[in-house]
Amino acid sequence: MYTIKTQNSKDLYDEAKNYLVGGVNSPVRAFKPYPFFVKSAKECYLIDEDDNKYIDYCLAYGPMVLGHANQDILSKVKEQMDLGTAYGVPAKKEIELAKEIIDRIPCAEMVRFVNSGTEATMSAIRLARGVTGKNKIIKFDGAYHGAHDYVLVKSGSGALTHGSPNSPGIPADTTKNTILLPFNNRELMEKTIAEQKEEIACIIVEPVMGNVGCILPNDDYLKFLREITEENNIVLIFDEVITGFRLSKGGAQEYFGVTPDLVTLGKILGGGFPIGAIAGKKELMENFSPNGTIYQAGTFNGNPVSITAGIETLKCLNDDFYKQTTKKATILSNHLRELSDKYGIETKVYNVASIFQVYFNKNEVLNYDIAKESNTELFNKYFFGLLNNGVFIAPSQFECCFTSIAHNEEDIQTTMNVMENAFKSLK
Ligand code: PMP
Numbered sequence: 001m002y003t004i005k006t007q008n009s010k011d012l013y014d015e016a017k018n019y020l021v022g023g024v025n026s027p028v029r030a031f032k033p034y035p036f037f038v039k040s041a042k043e044c045y046l047i048d049e050d051d052n053k054y055i056d057y058c059l060a061y062g063p064m065v066l067g068h069a070n071q072d073i074l075s076k077v078k079e080q081m082d083l084g085t086a087y088g089v090p091a092k093k094e095i096e097l098a099k100e101i102i103d104r105i106p107c108a109e110m111v112r113f114v115n116s117g118t119e120a121t122m123s124a125i126r127l128a129r130g131v132t133g134k135n136k137i138i139k140f141d142g143a144y145h146g147a148h149d150y151v152l153v154k155s156g157s158g159a160l161t162h163g164s165p166n167s168p169g170i171p172a173d174t175t176k177n178t179i180l181l182p183f184n185n186r187e188l189m190e191k192t193i194a195e196q197k198e199e200i201a202c203i204i205v206e207p208v209m210g211n212v213g214c215i216l217p218n219d220d221y222l223k224f225l226r227e228i229t230e231e232n233n234i235v236l237i238f239d240e241v242i243t244g245f246r247l248s249k250g251g252a253q254e255y256f257g258v259t260p261d262l263v264t265l266g267k268i269l270g271g272g273f274p275i276g277a278i279a280g281k282k283e284l285m286e287n288f289s290p291n292g293t294i295y296q297a298g299t300f301n302g303n304p305v306s307i308t309a310g311i312e313t314l315k316c317l318n319d320d321f322y323k324q325t326t327k328k329a330t331i332l333s334n335h336l337r338e339l340s341d342k343y344g345i346e347t348k349v350y351n352v353a354s355i356f357q358v359y360f361n362k363n364e365v366l367n368y369d370i371a372k373e374s375n376t377e378l379f380n381k382y383f384f385g386l387l388n389n390g391v392f393i394a395p396s397q398f399e400c401c402f403t404s405i406a407h408n409e410e411d412i413q414t415t416m417n418v419m420e421n422a423f424k425s426l427k
Contacts (some may be wrong), residue, residue: 001035001388007034008049008213015398019158028061028160031383031395042407046392055304055411057401061394062210062242062267065325065354066316067406073271073312074192075145080308086300094302100314101269101279104249106259112288113302117241117266118146120276121204122381123288123296124262125150127278128202128235130294136196139202140183142368142398144211145204145239145264146385152367153396156211161396182367184218185211189225193232198417202235202262206328209298214350214357228272229261235284241266241276245317248355257352268317271309274300274360281407321405326352328403328412332356335416339423345378352401358382371398378426 003010014033016023024030036048044067047052059065066073080093099109114120125137137150142165144157149170150199152159159165166175179200181188193200207222209215229236238260243252244270253259270276278296279285288296333351336358340347346362359365360375360382379397386393391414393401407415 012037015204043067050391058394070118076312093307096306106253109282110285114276116276121145121263124278132201134201135177138179142212146424154340160398182365197232204237206239209398212398222256226258233359236260237262239264269304269310271313273306273309275306325403327378329356357400391418
C-alpha cells in the first residue's frame with residue numbers, strides 16, 4: 001500500500017541515495033522501504049511529493065508546537081529577514097529572548113545562544129567540567145543529548161533505532177569519562193557518587209526521557225538527583241531540548257518543581273528555525289568566554305531569524321496552549337490504552353503534557369533496558385497502519401509523539417479511528 005501511494009517519493013529516494021548518505025540528512029528520518037519526501041507543511045499536516053496528506057505527530061521532532069508554517073510567526077520572520085539574516089555583532093532581540101527564558105525557566109539567570117541542542121549540551125558539559133575542575137560526567141542509558149563525542153554512548157534516538165548506540169570513531173579515551181547509569185535507579189547512583197564524587201563534574205539528564213520512547217521519572221527521582229548533586233559539588237544539568245517550553249512555561253523544572261544548575265534548550269525555542277541555548281545560574285554561566293575562560297563561540301549564535309521566531313513562538317505559549325495540547329495528548333493516550341484492552345495487545349502507554357508514546361511491552365517502562373525489550377516489529381506494523389491511513393508519527397519505538405495547538409478536534413477524531421484500524425490489524 002505504502003509503495004503504491006508514494007511513487008514520487010520512491011523516485012526521489014532512489015536519486016537522493018546517490019548524493020546523500022542513506023538518502024537523508026539525519027538518520028532518524030530513514031525507514032524501510034524508504035521515507036516519503038515532503039513537499040510542503042501547513043498547520044498539523046505534511047503533504048508529500050505524491051500529494052498524500054498526513055496528520056503529523058512528529059512535528060519535526062518537537063519544534064513545531066504551533067503547527068507548520070504558522071503565519072503569525074512567519075510574518076515576523078519575513079520582516080526580520082529584510083533587516084538582515086546574520087550580523088556578527090549583538091542585536092537587541094537577543095536580550096528580549098534571553099529575558100523571556102529567564103522569566104520562565106526557574107534556573108535561568110543568564111543565557112548563551114547556540115545553534116542546536118547538540119552544541120548546547122556539549123558546551124554545558126564543558127562548563128561543568130571547567131568550573132568544577134573534574135572530568136567525569138554521568139549520563140543515563142538510552143538518553144540522547146545530541147551527536148557529540150562525550151555523550152554518544154549507549155545513546156537513544158537514531159543511534160538506538162539504527163543499532164549503533166556506541167558510535168565508532170569516538171576514542172575510548174574520550175568516553176572513558178562518561179559514566180552510564182540506569183534511569184530511575186537510586187542505589188547505583190548513590191554508590192557511584194560515593195565512590196567517585198571527587199571526579200564527577202555533572203549529571204546530565206533528560207527529565208522525561210524522550211529519545212527512548214517516553215520514560216517518566218519515578219516519584220521524586222529528579223528531587224533525589226538535585227539533593228545528591230548539591231551535597232557532592234556536582235553540577236546538575238537538565239537537558240530540556242524536548243521538555244523545555246513543552247511540559248509547562250518553565251519546562252520540566254517548573255513542572256516537577258526541581259531546579260537544576262544548568263539547562264540546555266533547543267527545538268521549541270527556535271520556533272521552527274535552528275537554535276540551542278544554555279542557561280543557568282549566573283555564577284556558573286559567567287565562566288563562559290568572554291567573561292570567563294571556558295570557551296564557547298559560534299558564527300550563527302543568536303541568529304536574528306531564529307531569535308525572532310523564538311520570541312514570537314514563546315508569546316503564544318500561554319496557559320490555554322498547555323491546557324489544549326495536554327488535552328489532545330491525553331485523549332490519544334487514553335484511546336491507545338482502551339484499544340490495547342479491546343484488542344488484547346500488551347502495551348504500556350505514557351503521556352505527560354503534549355508528549356505521548358505507546359510501547360509494545362508488557363512491563364512498566366522505567367529505563368532503557370526495559371524499553372529495549374519492546375516488540376519493535378509490532379511497533380513497525382502500527383507505524384505503517386497509521387502511515388497508510390494518513391497519520392505520521394516518528395518511525396521508531398524509541399522516539400516520542402507530540403501534539404500541537406494546530407491539531408483540531410476532527411484531526412484527533414480521525415487519528416483515533418486510524419489508531420483503531422491499526423490495532424485491529426495487529427491482532
Ligand atoms: N538533547 C535532547 C534531549 C534531544 O532530544 C536532542 C535532539 N532530539 C538533542 C539534545 C540534540 O539536539 P539537536 O538535534 O538540535 O542537535
